[in-house]
Amino acid sequence: LSYLRQTLSLVTNPTLLSNDEIARTFPTDILEQAKFILHKIKGVGAYTDSQGSAFSRQSIAKFIERRDKIGQVDFKNVFLSNGASGSISMVLDALLFSEKDTVMIPIPQYPLYSALLTLKGATAVGYFFESKDDRWHLDSQILETAILDSLKVGKKPKAIVVINPGNPIGQLLSYEQMVDIVHFCEKYGLAILADEVYQENVYDPASEFHSFRKVVLQLQSSVPVASLNSLSKGFVGECGLRGGYAEFLNWDPEVMTVINKLASIFLCSNTVAQVALHLMVSPPLPGSPSFQLYDSEKQQILGALSRKAKLLYLSLNKMSNIQCNRIEGAMYAFPEVFLSPSACQAASALGIPPDQLYCLEALERTGIVLVPGSGFGQKAGTHHFRITNLLSEEAMQEVMGEFAGFNEEFHNRYS
């Protein structure tokens, strides 16, 4: 986004502001925004509060209030981090103390969660999304089955991770599903780690993103929620800057004390991302000089992602032995590929999972990078892969053609 990058250049090099010839090439609202930021933080060179600069956390608090239209957000409950990953790691550190500690995570899941749980010496209880009627399905019964299995072996989960919209499966939870999850958490005393980094990436015009914070407040529930968001997704897409935040609702003050202490170990998150987070949640207002360009860039990015999600869904379902659910949100499809016994034997001979054979051959024969479903977890005996809708629209058309050719050839070869 030009708005973001223009402001960052002024904030990293404030001498540009004092050169009239240069300053006049920038929209006036961007000059004002840069001066406001520099007034607040006196430059990006110094450490900030370990939680992050107050001005950026205040902007985020206001953004959450505007988005959810319920309750107030105290910026003291907002923590900035290097990517949302930094927040996730911190929350898990605050919750996990021994090998008996466990957290519920979705399967398929984003591998950060299993990796961090392993690193911290804890374990995961998986709850499996089911493929049903062209969508990824989750209900209370699935959650109950998972937690009862865990309780049977003496492990009581402390929290549940919900990725919504989902990575890698691209599902979007309905309001009713979220209500069920909150009631489930009340019943078993779980906190919710709401990984909502794809909240701007919703493709089904009939659906809407709801935050767990909003649902919990509307239910007047006391379930603790850590809401995660990021610079890396949405239409901002600044993954390289590594900016994210966690906002805490209903957490025990003692846990918050631990979280404060944990945040201070690494001094603070990087200041450029702190500034970028403020910019992400403080877009130009209609009528301001930079609004038109900002809005057209935003609509272009979101429109293209939506068209490509549809193209991905339609193209995949036309291919033999592939079934792809609707892509409701996020940036991925996670189709099932039906592999023949002969493909499974060939993989077994190589000592790799069958979906890995499929993905490796796709890479070798076409250059297309897919991620095998086994990297995210999947029901035993099923095979999936993850594919993104991040290519350009022109490239996507061509790539899907090549991929269809590969898929046909693969299944013929192993028929």
Add this chain to the structure above:
Amino acid sequence: LSYLRQTLSLVTNPTLLSNDEIARTFPTDILEQAKFILHKIKGVGAYTDSQGSAFSRQSIAKFIERRDKIGQVDFKNVFLSNGASGSISMVLDALLFSEKDTVMIPIPQYPLYSALLTLKGATAVGYFFESKDDRWHLDSQILETAILDSLKVGKKPKAIVVINPGNPIGQLLSYEQMVDIVHFCEKYGLAILADEVYQENVYDPASEFHSFRKVVLQLQSSVPVASLNSLSKGFVGECGLRGGYAEFLNWDPEVMTVINKLASIFLCSNTVAQVALHLMVSPPLPGSPSFQLYDSEKQQILGALSRKAKLLYLSLNKMSNIQCNRIEGAMYAFPEVFLSPSACQAASALGIPPDQLYCLEALERTGIVLVPGSGFGQKAGTHHFRITNLLSEEAMQEVMGEFAGFNEEFHNRYS
């Protein structure tokens, strides 16, 4: 540094480069540098390799070769991180597996180490620097005593942390002391975590910084060394950008595999700091358009730090009941303050350590922030505080006057 900030503004907002009117206000070597970086990484918006961008790691490898004038550095052994803290955390994760695992750390120490060891469920074995003849002293006997005490309770350290120049005590190890440490590590099979983030901050004209990498190579030793460096110190001082690196020498390939895996959990370190690290180790060459300003800024910063270190040392030693060792490097003095029984009783009545009482009163009465020695560790029965040489030169003169007044008044009050 103007060189660094000017380049960062072009890299974060490349449209500045395509506007001739703006571009002509930048020195030509900075334009070239920005184009080179953008050619290498295609912008700061995307994830890089988990280890960091190759171009930045290659620049760091060349810098280390130029600095040490011995051996070659493979950029594949250089890992970029969000501050040196990120690297330290990663190395400790690779080394520590159980509660029995332990690492030797200096006392007084930078609290990051004790905090991370506690977080990771491991323990620290402290080796105590001794105050002797106006300097902080360390020898093999001190290390032997510390490790033998640890072995007696069944804990074999895996590594030793050496902060050189030191935080908080400002010592600089001699070449001979470093040789002794390497031999000690050979004897007990320890790796060295060489925290060398203050390598540019050396104030004694008769002394010189030596890297542990150089000493190990010159001794033809096989002791593993992780060399840490940072954007935050030296004369760059860009703490807010959160950039650091670790360079690995002599490490077991299996440990390197674990380190690679750990680096990948958080995707990558922030790209702005990756670019800044490249700039830090690739300064303008003499004769280039931006050299003169760069060099004058560098000399000004280092000269002022050196003068302020001297001022700090002289002022503190003029005060009653304070003894300060020579400040050989880093950015701190760690003087001993001799507190009366009456001061100790007053602290005890408040339930705080005596040095904390001293520091709190200094804060309340003068606004000067000192850090109590008990935060870093000190020999039982002694009391210290940490004070920095980071104020401006004018402010420093005035502040030392105020501080001397407070110190006099404190000791009189508790005499």
